[in-house]
Amino acid sequence: MTIAADRALVWIRRDLRCNDHAALYYALRRFKQVYCAFVFDTDILHALPSKQDRRVEFIHASVVQLHEQLRALGEQSGVQGAGLIVRYGPASQCIVQLASELGVQEVLTNRDYEPQAMARDQQVQQALQQLGIAFSDYKDQVLLDRNEVLTQQDKPYSVFTPYKRAWLQKLDAFQLTPYPVERHAHHLATLPAQNLLPTLEELGFVRTNLHTLLLPIGMQGAQQLLRDFLSRMHLYHEARDYPGRKGVSYLSVHLRFGTISIRQIAQLAHERAAQGDEGAQTWLSELAWRDFYFMILWHHPHVVTQSFRPEYDGVQWDEAPALWQAWCEGRTGYPLVDAAMRQLLQTGYMHNRLRMVVASFLTKDLGIDWRRGEQFFAQHLNDYDLAANNGGWQWAASTGCDAQPWFRIFNPITQSQRFDPDGRFIRRYVPELARLPDKHIHFPASMQPQQLQACGVQLGKDYPQPIVDHASARQRTLMRFHFLSQSDS
Numbered sequence: 142m143t144i145a146a147d148r149a150l151v152w153i154r155r156d157l158r159c160n161d162h163a164a165l166y167y168a169l170r171r172f173k174q175v176y177c178a179f180v181f182d183t184d185i186l187h188a189l190p191s192k193q194d195r196r197v198e199f200i201h202a203s204v205v206q207l208h209e210q211l212r213a214l215g216e217q218s219g220v221q222g223a224g225l226i227v228r229y230g231p232a233s234q235c236i237v238q239l240a241s242e243l244g245v246q247e248v249l250t251n252r253d254y255e256p257q258a259m260a261r262d263q264q265v266q267q268a269l270q271q272l273g274i275a276f277s278d279y280k281d282q283v284l285l286d287r288n289e290v291l292t293q294q295d296k297p298y299s300v301f302t303p304y305k306r307a308w309l310q311k312l313d314a315f316q317l318t319p320y321p322v323e324r325h326a327h328h329l330a331t332l333p334a335q336n337l338l339p340t341l342e343e344l345g346f347v348r349t350n351l352h353t354l355l356l357p358i359g360m361q362g363a364q365q366l367l368r369d370f371l372s373r374m375h376l377y378h379e380a381r382d383y384p385g386r387k388g389v390s391y392l393s394v395h396l397r398f399g400t401i402s403i404r405q406i407a408q409l410a411h412e413r414a415a416q417g418d419e420g421a422q423t424w425l426s427e428l429a430w431r432d433f434y435f436m437i438l439w440h441h442p443h444v445v446t447q448s449f450r451p452e453y454d455g456v457q458w459d460e461a462p463a464l465w466q467a468w469c470e471g472r473t474g475y476p477l478v479d480a481a482m483r484q485l486l487q488t489g490y491m492h493n494r495l496r497m498v499v500a501s502f503l504t505k506d507l508g509i510d511w512r513r514g515e516q517f518f519a520q521h522l523n524d525y526d527l528a529a530n531n532g533g534w535q536w537a538a539s540t541g542c543d544a545q546p547w548f549r550i551f552n553p554i555t556q557s558q559r560f561d562p563d564g565r566f567i568r569r570y571v572p573e574l575a576r577l578p579d580k581h582i583h584f585p586a587s588m589q590p591q592q593l594q595a596c597g598v599q600l601g602k603d604y605p606q607p608i609v610d611h612a613s614a615r616q617r618t619l620m621r622f623h624f625l626s627q628s629d630s
């Protein structure tokens with residue numbers, strides 16, 4: 142193929158890898174010299190509520206790793222001194238300035254679907270245009286893009302099952318073929334002499350407990366997790382709902398920051414699913430949910446602040462500051478809810494079943510607006526992703542597309558009995574209940590004080606009394622949502 146142009150800049154954002162990378166591949170194929178850059182965006186960093194943030198640390202470590210990977214990739218193809226240019230400042234300005242300094246003809250990047258990021262990209266595109274520099278973006282974050290799976294009337298789907306059916310039909314080998322970046326790596330450019338990577342401290346952040354968690358970082362870490370998951374993917378459909386078991390992939394943070402390619406993992410699942418592997422089939426469905434929520438966010442950006450279904454904005458939520466505080470701190474008196482919230486606070490991760498349980502508990506047992514819970518998750522989840530988080534919260538609160546019906550209310554005790562039957566997960570995060578028998582660990586308030594005492598627990602002192610009575614809370618929720626019964630019937 143003929144190479145027409147001279148230089149390009151690949152702007153890396155939530156795609157912190159150099160294998161199977163759409164924008165990098167197209168840049169290397171079309172340009173003689175390709176630079177890669179990442180900006181620690183102060184517009185995002187300054188808005189974070191704490192200077193101790195596992196995500197910033199994860200990104201920082203992954204950026205350092207990516208720099209090394211790019212350098213090695215260049216060396217394998219005879220290019221010395223390749224790597225990642227790292228800048229700190231408002232991304233929209235830094236990228237334009239860098240593109241101008243390097244004298245590139247085009248900035249290439251992978252497409253983002255969040256409204257704020259799209260506005261930023263538009264601003265960058267306009268600024269570059271004034272300098273005569275082109276801007277292009279590529280599908281990389283998702284398997285099928287916002288307009289690739291539409292109904293027969295060319296409309297976006299709002300129900301998951303038919304979406305998934307159409308999604309699976311479209312998901313052919315072509316969509317899953319990896320981009321062979323390595324083949325064109327001889328077009329990586331040697332970096333300008335001054336290229337220093339800032340330390341985490343220089344970015345104004347301090348270390349968290351990230352290194353103590355079982356969370357390998359960067360491209361290498363993602364592949365390590367994938368290898369582990371591949372050995373048990375066939376059991377996923379049976380094991381995925383039990384937080385006490387190692388049933389899920391734990392890849393979400395890597396998908397969030399693009400340290401792993403969605404095509405790579407989907408291809409592996411697709412091959413196994415085609416051979417009838419039920420675990421792989423179920424896992425592939427979860428990847429479809431991911432695309433589904435990206436698609437919903439893009440077509441319906443109002444979901445960021447409002448209910449997907451406008452009539453649900455009429456629900457009157459409670460302020461309930463004491464209940465809110467107890468939920469945030471994992472002190473509700475419902476052990477599974479408390480264990481889940483403590484897992485989130487201690488590790489930045491929460492199992493999917495538990496996300497559903499605590500979101501239901503906040504909205505339907507405590508009557509608190511889903512947006513507050515969504516924000517709390519946004520602050521604490523390592524894998525926080527606007528599309529999936531908003532989709533998950535609106536599903537649990539019944540305000541979303543294809544959501545849980547409003548009259549279906551999770552019982553936090555039976556959920557616990559069903560999905561953590563021997564209390565293994567509860568015991569890990571609520572150690573004060575460790576000595577309770579399996580039968581009672583799901584709801585200590587049902588035990589006699591003497592029984593509790595024999596297990597070393599005094600309710601109200603060692604562990605809280607339940608902050609609400611589930612049966613009464615359920616009735617209040619049915620009343621709260623009742624005005625919708627006309628429109629739903």
Ligand SMILES: Cc1cc2nc3c(=O)[nH]c(=O)nc-3n(C[C@H](O)[C@H](O)[C@H](O)COP(=O)(O)OP(=O)(O)OC[C@H]3O[C@@H](n4cnc5c(N)ncnc54)[C@H](O)[C@@H]3O)c2cc1C
Binds near residue numbers: 396428494496497532
């Ligand atoms: C209230 C609520 C909030 C959520 N917030 C987020 C969030 O901020 N970021 C996020 O990535 N996921 C979110 N999810 C979806 C899901 O809980 C996580 O993706 C999953 O728990 C991550 O763990 P895993 O990688 O081991 O998942 P696995 O079970 O191994 O699934 C593999 C991948 O599929 C995708 N996936 C799985 N379930 C969903 C789903 N329901 N919606 C969208 N994608 C899915 C994720 O990318 C996940 O990594 C939320 C769910 C709920 C109910």
